[in-house]
Amino acid sequence: MHDAAIARCLALSRQARAQQGGGPGTAMASSLADTLANLEAALEQLATHGVDAAELQPDAVLELDLAGYVKGWNSGAAHVFGYTAQEAVGQHVLFLYAPDDEDQTVAELFPRHAKGYADVRRRKKSGEVAWLRLANAELQNDRAEVVGMLVMFNLLDDPLSEADKVHLHARIIEDSDQGVLITDANERIVSINNAFTRITGYTPAEAIGQTPDLLRSGIHDAEFRVKVRAAMQGQGPWRGEIMGRRKNGELFPQSVTISVVRDQHGQISHTFSLFSDISVHKDAEARMQRMANYDALTGLPNLCLLSQLMGQALTEARRSREHGALLVVEISRIGAISDTLGHEIGNELLCEIGRLFRLSLREADVLAKLDGNRFAVALLHIEKREHAAIVAQKLMASLEAPIVIDGHRLQVGAHVGITVYPEDGTETPALLRCADVATSKAGQSVESGFLFYSEEMNLRAKEHLRLESELRQALGNGELQLYYQPKVSLRTGRIMGAEALLRWRHPARGMVSPGVFIPVAEETGLILELGKWVLEEACRQLTAWREAGVQAPTIAVNLSGRQFDSQLPERLAELLERSGVLPEQLMLEITESLLVRGTENVIAIMNKLVAMGMALALDDFGTGYSSLAYLKKFPISTLKIDRSFVIGLPDEENDCAIARAIVTMARQLRQEIVAEGVETPEQMAFLRGLGCHQLQGFLFSQAVPAAEFEAMLREDRRLTVEMA
Structure with a gap:
């Protein structure tokens, strides 16, 4: 030492x-x-x-x-x-x-x-x-x-002098890969570095003296700008991502840190921003995201993304108690085509099948590519479980025509397994297993190309589709006919009109209830053909009565919401001219749900119909969206009290109060009032006492074929309307 x-x-x-x-x-x-x-x-x-x-x-x-x-x-x-x-x-x-x-x-x-x-x-x-x-x-x-x-x-001695530190820090800032932007207390740019110019395109001469708004993209909301402004005013550093705009107008994502410099008195003297162009990182992130969530061949969502979307839908379904379905579609003959013509042809074929499937689905439906020759379709919301079978049929129908790939006309088939949630499961893996089981069984079945996992649902869906097919045949086979239920005046007892009601006489099942086949027609779009047939048949019958010398009253025809479009007045005008029927001989009955669908458009259509001389009736009043606010806007001439409010008269206090309110409201609006479903003299007497104008129901007559209604008219059959 x-x-x-x-x-x-x-x-x-x-x-x-x-x-x-x-x-x-x-x-x-x-x-x-x-x-x-x-x-x-x-x-x-x-x-x-x-x-x-x-x-x-x-x-x-x-x-x-x-x-x-x-x-x-x-x-x-x-x-x-x-x-x-x-x-x-x-x-x-x-x-x-x-x-x-x-x-x-x-x-x-x-x-x-x-x-x-x-x-x-x-x-x-x-x-x-x-x-x-x-x-x-x-x-x-x-x-x-x-x-x-x-x-x-x-x-330890400081290795750098103050001058050396200043020089070193300046060199580091100037040579940094990060853009540096320094503003003074007035938010004017006083200094930038080389990276700023390289990233934004602005030279020092162009940037110094300007404000940071030079780079503003204009796509961020007010709340976002408030946070950035707070950082510039010294309320703490801010770090995040901002979309900036280069000198050439190109938008680019940047990672930014904003903070302030204070003087010896604690006042803000400068604000500095450090930023990096993260376009490359974003592009790489997007590519990684796409690789993780999309099928490389077809570009469709893969199992990973399908599971995410299904998970969100299942959570929402549990909360809202809605239904959805998952379909697994297995394409046949893909392996044989690939082995014969090459995998390139097989791959192009799969891409084209994906395109055809996408065209068959709604925007909200999810089409995914699973492994090999399997696709999946998630119907995240369906009104009825049977609708999944309609989608399955559409998918299979899209493959009926040969698909042309590189000059080859290729024919493939498909079988579809369907599982419904929440009945079959509430987790995506469980639903996929159920759909796979159903797909496998569908491939072994010769009856049809799709199968529900649930046997009960399978039977219901097949019955639904069978009914649709037979209803289409009924239109061409003359199985449909109109029955007429009279409307009777409560003042005179005479027939004042009739409602035309569609009936289906099935060759094997007999009379099929409208409550069974009308919903099927609405769901499949067949209601448009049925509605057209009903209008034409009503006009044909009115013409036949006129030629037979029978003075027929006004006939009311029910319209579906699907028929009520901007072309309806023109279609009716052409029909009336062709048949020789006068507009006042037809009354159009609509439901309340139509009144809240695009009010202005509906009013315009109604006004055209009334201008033609046709009358409008509001059917089943009180069961939908009834309110004076709606009624006073629409040119409705007749209100029909729904049978659900008539059945309890005159003993049920609530039914009496509702019927009284409807009649009072209609009379204030100067509208004709028709009560449906009147079956007893007591009901008739009560309604007559309220001031109701007409009744329709079994008390006078049920709906009858045209010949029987004609006989009533010839006999001038009347109802005894004296007070009970």
Whole structure:
């Protein structure tokens, strides 16, 4: 050990003892004296570990117990760290550690450093963080037991001058890959770096003096801009992604950090923004996302994305108690075609099948490509479970025609397995298993190309489709006919009109209830053909009665909402002209649900019909969206009280109140009132007493064929309407 180093340490010891003075010693002074007395032994111990004596001239010395608590603190420590001995003794040495120090060990307690010392960062009382060189040694008692640690710190000189720092920082900013934008207190750009010009296209001459709005894309909402503005006004740094605009007008995504610089008075002097062009990262992220969620061959969603979308739909279905379905479609003959014509042809064929399937589905339906020759279709919302079978038929029908690929006319088939949620399951994997089972069984069936997982649903769907097929045949086979239910005046008892009602006489089933086949017609779009047939048949019958010398009253025909479009007046005008029927001989009955669908368009159509001389009746009044607000807007001439409100008359208090309210409202609006479903004299008497104009029901007659209605007209059959 060098004598100079030892002499230096002894001098420090004597100086410290002199500073203690000759007065009565305190416990702290005694502790410090003990520490300094051990210093020579500690120096010798450090020297034995190869520490250069020239480095053992500490600027600060402190003593720790084995737990790391300060027991001794010399004046050098007070000078270096700014804490007095009274403030330091008793604290754990960790109070000197910087807040962001990630070292998991307490260096002061471990003397075996590779070099005999360690360079560390420690925090002063002022908050400044300084670099120091740390050397330490064990302290032993008379029995050679380790009782603590002697720790010495040397201040390390700052390797850079202030001028060097400024130059270095400026060079780093200028050469950074990140764009740097600095504005003054007036938000004017005062400095940019090379990366700013490279990323945005603006040179210093073009940018300096402007505001950051130079880069504004205009696509962010007000709330977003408020957050950025808050950061520029010193309310804390902001980090995030912003869409910027380059000089050439191109939009680009950027990762941005915005913060402020304050002067010695705490006022904001400058704002700086650091940003990076992350277009490449976004593009890579999008490619990764696409690879993870889409089939590489067809571009359709894959099983991963299908599972995500199904998961969201199942959560929503549980909350709203809605239904949905999952279909698995397996394409036949793909393997044979690929083996014969090559995999390229097979792949192109799969892509074309995906395109055909997409055209057969609604926008909201999800079409996904599973493995091999299998597709999946998620119907995230269906009104009726049987609708899934209609979709399955559409998918299979799209493959009926040969598909031309590279000059080859290729014919493929498909079988479809259908599972319905929540009945068959509430988790995507379970539903896929059910659909796979159904697909496999459908492939073994010769009856049809689709199969529900649930046997009950399978039977219902097949019955639904069978009914649709037979109804289409009924149109051409003359199985449909119109029956007429008279409307009778409650004042005179005479027939004032009739409602034309569609009936289906099935060759095997007999009479099929309209409650069975009308919903099927509505769901499949067949209602348009049926509605057209009903109008033409009603006009034909009116013509036949006229030619037979029968003076027929007004005939009411029910219209579906699907028929009520802008072309309806023109179609009716052409029909009336062709048949020779007068407009006042036809009344059109509509339902309340039509009134809330595109009000302005509906009113325009109604006004055209009324201008033609036709009357409009509102059927089943009180069961839908009834309100004066609607009724006063529409040129309705007749209100029909639904049979559900008539059945309880005159005994049910609620039915009486509703019927009275409807009649009162209709009379205020000067509308004719027809009560449906009147079956008893008591019901008739009550309605007549309210001021109801007409009744329709079994009390006078059920719906009858045209010949029977004609007989009623010839006989001038009447209803006895005297009060009961």
